[in-house]
Amino acid sequence: MKELIIIGGGLAGCEAAWQAARFGVKVVLFEMRPNRMTEVHKTPMLSELVCSNSLRSKEVITGPGLLKKELEVADSLIMKAANAAEVSAGSAFAVDRNIFSKFITQTIESHPNIRVIRKEIIDIPDTIAIIATGPLTSNAMANSIKSVIGDEHLYFYDAIAPIIDAESIDYSKVYLSSRYGKGGDDYVNCPMTRDEYNQFYDALIEADTVSAKDFEDLKVFEGCMPIEVMGKRGRNTLIFGPLKPVGLPDPLTGKTPYAVVQLRPENRQKTAYNMVGFQTRLKWPEQKRVFRMIPGLENAEFLRFGSIHRNTFINSPRHLNADLTLKEKNDIYIAGQITGVEGYIESTAMGLIAGINAAKRILGKEIVYPPRESAHGSLIAHITESDPENFQPSNINFGLLPAGEEVLKIRDKRVRRQRIAETAIKQWRKYIDKILAFII
Ligand SMILES: Cc1cc2nc3c(=O)[nH]c(=O)nc-3n(C[C@H](O)[C@H](O)[C@H](O)COP(=O)(O)OP(=O)(O)OC[C@H]3O[C@@H](n4cnc5c(N)ncnc54)[C@H](O)[C@@H]3O)c2cc1C
Missing domain, CATH: 2.40.30.260 (Elongation Factor Tu (Ef-tu); domain 3)
Structure with a gap:
């Protein structure tokens, strides 16, 4: 069986590795730190949280709350680590960043199906691989991505309006x-x-x-x-x-x-x-x-x-298929923030989907797409179906989630969101059940 190459040991890369390894796929995870550090990472640990220690709201009637719930249903490694590292912070889900990254590093490094290699990868591989190099992708890898999709479709800054x-x-x-x-x-x-x-x-x-x-x-x-x-x-x-x-x-x-x-x-x-x-x-x-x-x-x-900050991301509506492969190079999956999602858990979610899809590909199984009603499906719709001319990264919010006419008529916002969240979770559970049916 082919090994799955994953480049980038951040939130997306680790989640992708964990999910693929669950399917029995052998994974090689390349992380350039500590040999080459980014401008903001401070440690050699995998999945370092570079800024805030909050994974945002716990409430399922918020975008981040719903996405975290779905990640938990999917047995996400990042959520396991978050639960092990939680610190009290009201309705927000805050974590002790050291416990969090240590948990992930130890789990990944000791996993029998995962090999971690500390090395910067400068070229897109010619085999099935996931690129999860994040908002601070190294220059050499950025140039390699540009050579495939064209200079004008890889961006280095976000300029986001509220x-x-x-x-x-x-x-x-x-x-x-x-x-x-x-x-x-x-x-x-x-x-x-x-x-x-x-x-x-x-x-x-x-x-x-x-x-x-x-x-x-x-x-x-x-x-x-x-x-x-x-x-x-x-x-x-x-x-x-x-x-x-x-x-x-x-x-x-x-x-x-x-x-x-x-x-x-x-x-x-x-x-x-x-x-x-x-x-x-x-x-x-x-x-x-x-x-x-x-x-x-x-x-x-x-x-x-609104915000404006350093962020490497692809014009995904132009270059990504719904299974997160590159249109120009179909063996290559893109995951994490570089797909044009924003935030720790959103990046994790795109790692989870890329990991599942790439593993199924290696195993020769049919791809199942995440339901559009789910928070995961909504993020994928945002990055693959938005207008490529006006594409801006997004975090998860209820504005991305679909709602039927009946639900839109409900006047009480909490009740309405509760209904949307229930549908999302129900459909997501069905998706995960189908995925699990293939685990070896
Ligand atoms: C300054 C800053 C502040 C932020 N603050 C927040 C915040 O407060 N809350 C929030 O939710 N999100 C925040 N973000 C966004 C956050 O970084 C991402 O949401 C999240 O870390 C993205 O996950 P990822 O796995 O895509 O990338 P990362 O977690 O960055 O992981 C990518 C990994 O790839 C490695 N890498 C890069 N290039 C190569 C290469 N060529 N070869 C091998 N390895 C490579 C990097 O070392 C890194 O470990 C911030 C981002 C920045 C830049």
Whole structure:
């Protein structure tokens, strides 16, 4: 039987190795640390948590809570380690980072089906392999990926705009239309008077931002300039940029507002909206304070905050198949954050699926796709079915999960989410049962 090569011993690589090894597949896991360190990893341990020690909410009616539940159902190694390393932190799932990484390192290194080799891999292999080299993929591997998918489809920075829960918008203050009427009523438009704009502007340019770490000292490209940086160029710059009102008259008055913030639907069901052009480095509480000054967003609930940071990721909707193989090189699976998901558990989830799929391939078994209703299936839909022209990485949030008409009619949000979560878990259990039926 062929061995499965996995490159990168982070959260995704370790989860993939664990899952494949469960199928009886022999795995060789390459990790470049400690021989070559990244800008942020500090230890030689596998699955080091590079920043926060929180795996986010435990509540199953939140995206992270649901995804963790699914990972547990799938017997995830990362969740086993998290449970062994949990520290008390209210409704958040926090872990002791040393216990967490030690647990994973020891489990992987002592597994009879896994061999760990500490070496940087600089070329994509010519055999079945999983690339899980993460947001800080080494330059040599990044160049090898580029040589397969093309220079312009591997990105090194995220410029993420906040996403708002559609239900939290005050629709009495906004109107639906597209610029110059092109595209129906797709966009939610938040109009501003001159006074409202000036107050918002003053708050924006004085708000507290996250300081860029040295390695993140990026040249700001026009296309991903933080809104506050653009604002500092002059009081009127935003009115000629993302807050441009031309072509967006208020249908009630027929008049063009002084400025307009546009919200673009994040999904077909329009349960979540992206703030167009609002990529930002403002601290999270500041985003809440300042962006809630926008008419219609006074009570906005942020499903995801904006950010700009160092992150290597592929334009997955263009290059990945639904089984996480590269369209250009079908033996190669991509896993973890480099697929365009964001966060520890999301990366783990993409490792889990890649590990299962690659193992089945080696064993000559038929691939079973994760159900669309599940949090895993929703992340895969995001990275493989989004518009490649506007692709941005995402964490897991309820905006990505599908909901039937009946469920959408439920007014109480907690009850509605509970129903969506129940369906997700039910379908996910069926998927895992099918997968387990193949374990040798
Ligand atoms: C500065 C920073 C802060 C972050 N903070 C958070 C946070 O607070 N919360 C959160 O949820 N997420 C955070 N993230 C995202 C987080 O890093 C990822 O979600 C997660 O670690 C990704 O898992 P992964 O397995 O894809 O990559 P990683 O965990 O980074 O693992 C990739 C591994 O591949 C190795 N590697 C790289 N290139 C090669 C090569 N050529 N050959 C062999 N090995 C290689 C690396 O050494 C690394 O061990 C942060 C990311 C960064 C960069």
